[in-house]
Amino acid sequence: MAETQGPKVVGIAIAFAAVTFVVLLLRLFARVYVLKKMGVDDYLIIFACGFSWAFSSVTVVAVQHGLGAHYEDVDKTGMVTYSLNVWLSSMFYLTCLGFVKTSVCWFYTRLGDKYLTRLSFIMFGVITCQALANVLTAAFQCRPIPRAWDTSIEGTCVNINVFYLANAALNIFTDLLTYTLPIRVILKLQMPRKQKIALVFILCLGLFACVSSIVRITFIPEMLTSDDPTWAISGAMYWSAIEINIGILAASIPSFKAIASRFLPRLIGEYSSGKHYIQRSGSGFSKVRGPHSVGMNSLRSKNHTVVGTEINSTLDRTSEERFIVPDGKIYAHTEIQVRQDRI
Known part of the structure; x- marks a missing residue:
């Protein structure tokens, strides 16, 4: 052959x-x-x-x-x-x-x-x-x-x-x-x-x-x-x-x-929720456009008495974390938007 x-x-x-x-x-x-x-x-x-x-x-x-x-x-x-x-x-x-x-x-x-x-x-x-x-x-x-x-x-x-x-x-x-x-x-x-x-x-x-x-x-x-x-x-x-x-x-x-x-x-560090998922950090394969920013605001009641301090920390384009300090106690409040991946 x-x-x-x-x-x-x-x-x-x-x-x-x-x-x-x-x-x-x-x-x-x-x-x-x-x-x-x-x-x-x-x-x-x-x-x-x-x-x-x-x-x-x-x-x-x-x-x-x-x-x-x-x-x-x-x-x-x-x-x-x-x-x-x-x-x-x-x-x-x-x-x-x-x-x-x-x-x-x-x-x-x-x-x-x-x-x-x-x-x-x-x-x-x-x-x-x-x-x-x-x-x-x-x-x-x-x-x-x-x-x-x-x-x-x-x-x-x-x-x-x-x-x-x-x-x-x-x-x-x-x-x-x-x-x-x-x-x-x-x-x-x-x-x-x-x-x-x-x-x-x-x-x-x-x-x-x-x-x-x-x-x-x-x-x-x-x-x-x-x-x-x-x-x-x-x-x-x-x-x-x-x-x-x-x-x-x-x-x-x-x-x-x-x-x-x-x-x-879990393979890529995210949690699923129906057709959407919660992004825990960053924004997928997209570049974070802005630097981290931290700001402090005073929280006031209706009579303008200061009752706490709010610390805003913008972690990325899809989440915001606030630390509220009323009466010497610290609470963390995190807001996370749920969206679909666009990549």
């Missing part, structure tokens, strides 16, 4: 496509059923999932026509179909990356920090332009276009080797910028430790997507220069599948907080 990496490539592509399907279902459940509100980042990630599944589909078809096998063992009559699916996979991969990173940037705008919001919109524009330029270059790399997958057609093509290497390096750079953008804000967030750990975990997943991209780029030089191209491309293909699907997972984890707040409130 001829040696092939095809089953490995197909297994990874299908497994991660299944994981992404579950992730999207959970995200939509959180947004539609729990929060009853969809955001721009949700629609962007839906498109990302669609292109991720398209990438997995054409990868499976390419395997059926030789991807993963040694070139000498491949049926040469199917090479045009093989090349067409590889060409399509490059565009689906680049488009998916663009949607994932723009979704992450849009999520950052909801953390409530003005500085982070400005940076996120700038990165959103940069990534959009980068993704558009990459997809157009991959799509129109040859003139006429069909020459990209059928070398029997006469025409000219750009130096695709240089494009793939430059594009991979630029993707790693924008990945690092995207996933490290909120570190400054996270360090300053006033929130329960469990929630801060959750945010750090999200960033680590995003950085793992960067690692996947770095591993992927190590396969590209051999893929572009090897005399055994159908075999050499295998590593780049399955690491591409890992990269885009881990990116989708990292972008979707924040939405799972709404599900945890409803069904597992």
Whole structure:
């Protein structure tokens, strides 16, 4: 039996496509059923999932026509179909990356920090332009276009080797910028430790997507220069599948907080109450906008006689604690608003 990496490539592509399907279902459940509100980042990630599944589909078809096998063992009559699916996979991969990173940037705008919001919109524009330029270059790399997958057609093509290497390096750079953008804000967030750990975990997943991209780029030089191209491309293909699907997972984890707040409130330090929950500290994944404030007011009766002292302590945007001191006794009165999570 001829040696092939095809089953490995197909297994990874299908497994991660299944994981992404579950992730999207959970995200939509959180947004539609729990929060009853969809955001721009949700629609962007839906498109990302669609292109991720398209990438997995054409990868499976390419395997059926030789991807993963040694070139000498491949049926040469199917090479045009093989090349067409590889060409399509490059565009689906680049488009998916663009949607994932723009979704992450849009999520950052909801953390409530003005500085982070400005940076996120700038990165959103940069990534959009980068993704558009990459997809157009991959799509129109040859003139006429069909020459990209059928070398029997006469025409000219750009130096695709240089494009793939430059594009991979630029993707790693924008990945690092995207996933490290909120570190400054996270360090300053006033929130329960469990929630801060959750945010750090999200960033680590995003950085793992960067690692996947770095591993992927190590396969590209051999893929572009090897005399055994159908075999050499295998590593780049399955690491591409890992990269885009881990990116989708990292972008979707924040939405799972709404599900945890409803069904597992103790997991994130909150208590559930029907469709709402009581926030014990902080404001979820949102930045506390104002500093703590403490004020003292005198409590007077109708005849203006002082009967106690009130100390107001604004702990966050959703609660206020008052210490009332009448006749030498101290009582603590805490007001907590009950609301739904908006993240």
